Amino acid sequence: MANLVAVSSSQQFEDLLKKSGKSLSVVHFSASWAPQCSQMNEVMGELAKEQPQVTFITLEAEGVPEVSEKYEISSVPTFLFFKSCEKIDRLDGAHAPELTKKVQKLASSAGVPAGGAEPPKEDLNERLKKLINAAPCMLFMKGSPQEPRCGFSRQIVQILKDHSIQYSSFDILSDEEVRQGLKTYSNWPTYPQVYVNGDLLGGLDIVKELAESGELENSCPKAETLEHKLKSVINRSPVMLFMKGNKEVAKCGFSRQIIEVMNSTGVDYDTFDILQDEEVGSTGTENIFQLANVPSAICER
Incomplete structure (x- = not known):
C-alpha cells in the first residue's frame, strides 16, 4: 500500500x-x-x-x-x-x-477555504463546558478507565469502581488544548479532576477523603445495575450488534464479516463496542438475552 x-x-x-x-x-x-x-x-x-x-x-x-x-x-x-x-x-x-x-x-480540513477566511473555531470555554456537562459525573484523566496512563488516574478509577459510581471520562492526553485549558478553567493545576453536575468536585485527594468519610456516594451518581445497563443498550435500536469495534472500524475478522453482511442487507442497525465496556463485554450472549428479556438482538462473543 x-x-x-x-x-x-x-x-x-x-x-x-x-x-x-x-x-x-x-x-x-x-x-x-x-x-x-x-x-x-x-x-x-x-x-x-x-x-x-x-x-x-x-x-x-x-x-x-x-x-x-x-x-x-x-x-x-x-x-x-x-x-x-x-x-x-x-x-x-x-x-x-x-x-x-x-x-x-x-x-x-485542507486549510483555508475558497472564501479566503478560516472557519471560526469554537470558543475553548464553551467546549470545556460541553465536556464537563457531557455526563452527571465527568472524570478528566490520563488515559481511559480501561487503560489508565498514570498512577493517580489508576487510583481514582479504582475508587469510583469500588463505590459503584457512574461516570464518563475524557482522556486529557488526547487533546493538548483541553489539557491546558481545563487547568485554568478549573483553577486546578493537576489531573485527574472530577466534575459532578457541572461543578468541580476535586482531584484524587478530595475523592479519597469523600470515600473514607462515606460521603462519596452522596456526592456522585451511583452506577446503574448491569441488568438496567444491558436493557438500555439493547433498546437503543431495533437491531443492535454487539461487536469488537464499530461500523467504521471492526477490531476482529468476525466483526468485519458480520458488518459486511449487515451492510449488504440494507438493515438499519446500531453497534456497541464490547472492547470499550468490560462489564458488558464479559457478560456473554446467553446472559444478555436472559437479563434483557428481549426476543431479538445480534450478539458476538
Missing part, C-alpha cells in the same frame, strides 16, 4: 514528512511487543485504504529513539499528526474510534 510506510531511521522519517507537504501525515509510534500496537496497525491499514491522500507512517519507538525523544513519546501506541512538517495534533493510546475521527477531520 503506497501510502502506508514503515520507517526505520530519522532521515527516512523527515524525508517522508517533507514529501507529504501540506497533506496529512499520521505517524504511529509502536512497539513489536505490544499487542495493542498490532491491533492499531490493522486500523491504520483500513484507514490507508479509505484515505489514499493521507500518508500513514509506522515506526518502532525504541528503534528510532532520537525521533521519540524529540516528540516526547513516553508510551505506545502514540499517534502524531503532521502537515507541512509541523505537528498539529496528538493521540495517546489504542483508541480506534478517536483515531478514525481525527484522521477524517484533519484530512478534510
